[in-house]
Amino acid sequence: MVSDTDLLNVIHTSVNAGKAIMKVYGSSDFQIEKKSDASPLTVADKLSHDTIVKGLNALIVDYPILSEEGSHLGYDERQKWERFWLVDPLDGTKEFIKRNGEFTVNIALIHKGKPVFGVVYVPVSDTVYVGDGDRGSYKIEKVSEGSYSSYKSLIESESGHRLPLHVRKEGTITAVASRSHPSPETKEFLDGLKEQYGKVAVASAGSSLKLCLVAEGAADVYPRFAPTMEWDTAAGHAVVQGAGGKVVHSTNSTGDRHLEYNKKDLTNPWFIVWRQGLR
Structure with a gap:
């Protein structure tokens, strides 16, 4: 190819x-x-x-x-x-x-x-x-x-x-969130993680670095409940996938509907990035 x-x-x-x-x-x-x-x-x-x-x-x-x-x-x-x-x-x-x-x-x-x-x-x-x-x-x-x-x-x-560089420690979870685009939905998602895992560490980063942090294993999850376009995520999506992670629709409870590219509307749906083995 x-x-x-x-x-x-x-x-x-x-x-x-x-x-x-x-x-x-x-x-x-x-x-x-x-x-x-x-x-x-x-x-x-x-x-x-x-x-x-x-x-x-x-x-x-x-x-x-x-x-x-x-x-x-x-x-x-x-x-x-x-x-x-x-x-x-x-x-x-x-x-x-x-x-x-x-x-x-x-x-x-x-x-x-x-x-x-x-x-x-x-x-x-x-x-x-x-x-x-x-x-x-x-x-x-x-x-x-x-x-x-x-x-x-x-x-x-x-x-x-x-990648990944870091091995996940059981009983801990780190979420990475957008520095420029916080949202109430993100807070609600993080609150849900706290109920499931207890203490949740939250890191901030800009651009597609957030996806790369998940691919590295430096973060476990990146929820995105704010607008993005296909070009914002495609390269990082490939990096996450190659490291064994997933980039899936936020409304897909089974976690198997990945983001698609070259849609009629180039806007992404809300999505969640999971590190290898977490979903």
């Missing part, structure tokens, strides 16, 4: 996009605009988008690209796509503007509505999370400092760590 050479180049593309973002991050003018939904847009979003599109268009495979900051084709055209790249050039623009470092570059490969490969790059820490349906999920630190001859050598390097 996608060669190891292309997979490695996707990771390089995410790093290059992160470098473009960091040039703006260190400046004094983000050139903030407001999109039609009142969410912020910066010059960094645009530079990252352009970098990613250029990188993906240079791959051997020729798949369509659906990016948050690109033009969005109608469903009549999109529904014909068997495989495509789903991109959020700068996930966590609000965190970027706050300069708290909790923003990411997200690139996912979707096949028949499911994320089969995903890259979440964290520019501030130079860390990449890779989710691969065939090989599992990995966290690679200081990725731009290494010289890798292949995708295999990257994930098997000394800097690469197979």
Whole structure:
């Protein structure tokens, strides 16, 4: 489907996009605009988008690209796509503007509505999370400092760590919640966890880092009862899946209805992310 050479180049593309973002991050003018939904847009979003599109268009495979900051084709055209790249050039623009470092570059490969490969790059820490349906999920630190001859050598390097990293301790649970989008439904869900598990630790994080924390095993669950779009979750979803976790509809009590991608409406339903073995 996608060669190891292309997979490695996707990771390089995410790093290059992160470098473009960091040039703006260190400046004094983000050139903030407001999109039609009142969410912020910066010059960094645009530079990252352009970098990613250029990188993906240079791959051997020729798949369509659906990016948050690109033009969005109608469903009549999109529904014909068997495989495509789903991109959020700068996930966590609000965190970027706050300069708290909790923003990411997200690139996912979707096949028949499911994320089969995903890259979440964290520019501030130079860390990449890779989710691969065939090989599992990995966290690679200081990725731009290494010289890798292949995708295999990257994930098997000394800097690469197979996920999850942390073993869950029985009788404890950690939930991660959105820093920018709290909700009464989230509080109600956390109260339910407390009834079931007793004490529940709650951590906050921005962007798709929340999904990566669950994939790592640093958190056990991430409830999301607030709006998100498909490009917000696809790459992180792949990372969670590769680490044995689930990203499922919040209303699905059996926990087996996973989020779908390339829907007519690109808005996600409310969902819950569970770490490996918890659901």
